[in-house]
Amino acid sequence: MKPYDLVMIGAGILGLATARELHGRHPSLSIAVLEKEPAAGLHQSGHNSGVLHAGVYYQPGSLKARLCVQGKVLMERFADEHDIPFERCGKLIVALGEDELGRLADLESRGRANGVPGLRMVGPQEMREIEPAAAGVRALHSPGTGIIDFAQVVQAMAADLGSGGVPVLYGHEVRSIQRRDGVQVLETTGGPVAARQVISCAGLHSDRVAGLTSPTPVQIVPFRGDYYTLREEARSLCRGLIYPVPDPSLPFLGVHFTKRIDGNVWAGPNAVLATAREGYSRTDVNRADLLETLRFPGFRKLARTYWRTGAVEAWRDVVKSAFVKELQRYVPEVRSDQLTFGPSGVRAQALDADGAMVDDFRLVGDGDSMHVLNAPSPAATASLAIAGHLAGEAADLFALA
Numbered sequence: 001m002k003p004y005d006l007v008m009i010g011a012g013i014l015g016l017a018t019a020r021e022l023h024g025r026h027p028s029l030s031i032a033v034l035e036k037e038p039a040a041g042l043h044q045s046g047h048n049s050g051v052l053h054a055g056v057y058y059q060p061g062s063l064k065a066r067l068c069v070q071g072k073v074l075m076e077r078f079a080d081e082h083d084i085p086f087e088r089c090g091k092l093i094v095a096l097g098e099d100e101l102g103r104l105a106d107l108e109s110r111g112r113a114n115g116v117p118g119l120r121m122v123g124p125q126e127m128r129e130i131e132p133a134a135a136g137v138r139a140l141h142s143p144g145t146g147i148i149d150f151a152q153v154v155q156a157m158a159a160d161l162g163s164g165g166v167p168v169l170y171g172h173e174v175r176s177i178q179r180r181d182g183v184q185v186l187e188t189t190g191g192p193v194a195a196r197q198v199i200s201c202a203g204l205h206s207d208r209v210a211g212l213t214s215p216t217p218v219q220i221v222p223f224r225g226d227y228y229t230l231r232e233e234a235r236s237l238c239r240g241l242i243y244p245v246p247d248p249s250l251p252f253l254g255v256h257f258t259k260r261i262d263g264n265v266w267a268g269p270n271a272v273l274a275t276a277r278e279g280y281s282r283t284d285v286n287r288a289d290l291l292e293t294l295r296f297p298g299f300r301k302l303a304r305t306y307w308r309t310g311a312v313e314a315w316r317d318v319v320k321s322a323f324v325k326e327l328q329r330y331v332p333e334v335r336s337d338q339l340t341f342g343p344s345g346v347r348a349q350a351l352d353a354d355g356a357m358v359d360d361f362r363l364v365g366d367g368d369s370m371h372v373l374n375a376p377s378p379a380a381t382a383s384l385a386i387a388g389h390l391a392g393e394a395a396d397l398f399a400l401a
C-alpha cells in the first residue's frame with residue numbers, strides 16, 4: 001500500500017479548504033481526503049445560518065477575530081471566482097432596553113479593534129429605515145455582514161480538488177490510526193489507507209478522531225439548534241439580519257432572524273443539548289453519545305452553572321409559543337402561524353474538563369498528525385483563512401517542502 005504524503009480527515013468546509021490550500025502550496029505532495037459520509041458537507045457545513053460574519057463579536061487578538069475578518073474577504077473572492085451568489089445584506093444587533101447598551105458599546109469596541117468595516121451605532125429612526133419591523137432602542141449596524149450558501153461553497157471546493165487530482169474518498173470512516181515504520185495506517189470503513197502525515201477536521205467527532213493518535217484535553221458536546229422558516233407572506237418582516245445582543249458568557253449568539261440567499265428567512269437557532277452527535281431532530285437519540293456527554297465531568301460542571309439557561313432553552317424547544325415570544329421581542333409583528341418548524345443544525349462545541357467552553361479555534365499537533373479540536377461559528381466564514389493558518393502550521397510541524 002503506497003502511502004499518501006498527507007491525508008485529511010473530514011470533507012466539511014475546513015477539511016476541503018485545507019486540502020485545497022495545501023495542494024496549492026505543495027503541488028508535488030500526494031494528498032487525499034477521507035470522509036465517512038457519501039457526500040461532502042453533510043454536517044455542520046451544510047446545516048448552518050449561512051452568515052458571512054464580519055468579525056464583530058470576537059476577542060481582539062484571538063484566532064477567531066483575525067481569521068474571520070481575513071476569511072470573509074477570501075470567501076467573497078472565492079464566491080466571485082466560482083459564481084456562487086452572496087449578498088452583503090447587513091446586520092442589525094439590537095439592544096431592546098437601556099440595560100443592554102453597555103454590552104452593545106463593548107461589541108462596537110470589539111468590532112472596531114477587529115477592523116470590521118463600516119460599523120456604526122444607530123438610533124431608533126435609522127433602525128426603522130434599515131429594518132422597519134425591528135424593535136429596540138439602539139443598534140449596532142454592520143453593513144458588510146453578508147449571506148451565502150456554504151453548501152455551494154463546499155461543492156465548489158470539492159470540485160476544485162477533483163480537478164486538481166486530489167481524491168475525496170467517501171464512505172471512508174476512520175476508525176483507528178496505527179503508526180508503523182514512519183507511516184500511519186488508517187483503518188477505515190472503506191479499507192486501509194496509509195499516510196505519512198494526517199490532519200483532521202472532523203467537526204462533531206473531532207475529539208474522537210484526535211484521540212486516535214493521542215489523548216485530547218477536551219470533549220465535544222453537541223448542541224442542536226432549531227430554526228423556524230417564515231412563510232412567504234411574512235418574509236418582508238426581515239430585510240437582512242436581525243440579531244440580539246449576545247450574552248458574553250455563552251458561545252451562541254441567541255435566536256436571530258436570518259435572510260437566506262435563496263430568499264427565505266429563518267428564525268433561530270436555539271441551543272439545546274443534542275441527544276446524538278448527529279441528531280438533527282428531538283427524537284434522534286444515540287445512547288452511547290448521550291452517556292458519554294452525561295458522564296463527562298466538564299459537562300456536569302457546565303450543567304450546574306447554566307441549568308437555568310438550559311431549562312429555558314429546552315422549554316422553548318418544545319413549546320412553540322415560547323419560541324415565538326422570544327422572536328417577538330425583536331420583531332413584534334411576527335406571528336406563530338407565519339412560522340413553520342425546521343430545519344435544524346448541530347454545533348460541535350469543545351468543553352474542557354473544568355466545564356469551560358473553549359471559545360477560540362483550537363488546534364493540536366503531535367509530530368506527524370494535527371487535529372482541529374474546536375471550530376465553531378464563524379469557522380465557515382473563516383474557513384479559507386483557517387486553511388491558510390493550518391497549512392502554515394503543517395509546513396512547520398511536518399517540515400513540508
Ligand SMILES: Cc1cc2nc3c(=O)[nH]c(=O)nc-3n(C[C@H](O)[C@H](O)[C@H](O)COP(=O)(O)OP(=O)(O)OC[C@H]3O[C@@H](n4cnc5c(N)ncnc54)[C@H](O)[C@@H]3O)c2cc1C
Pocket residue numbers: 009010011012013014015034035036037040041042043044045046047048049050051052053172173174175201202203204205206209225269344345346347348375376377378379380381382
Ligand atoms: C446551527 C449552526 C449555525 C451556524 N451558523 C454559522 C454561520 O452563519 N456562519 C459561519 O461562519 N459559521 C456558522 N456555523 C459554524 C460552521 O457551520 C462550522 O464552524 C463549520 O461548518 C465547521 O466545519 P468543519 O469542516 O470543521 O465541520 P463539519 O462540516 O462538521 O465537517 C466535519 C466532517 O468530518 C467528517 N468526519 C467526522 N468523523 C470522521 C471520521 N472518523 N472519518 C471520516 N470523516 C469523518 C464528518 O462526516 C463531516 O463531514 C454554524 C454552525 C451550526 C451548527
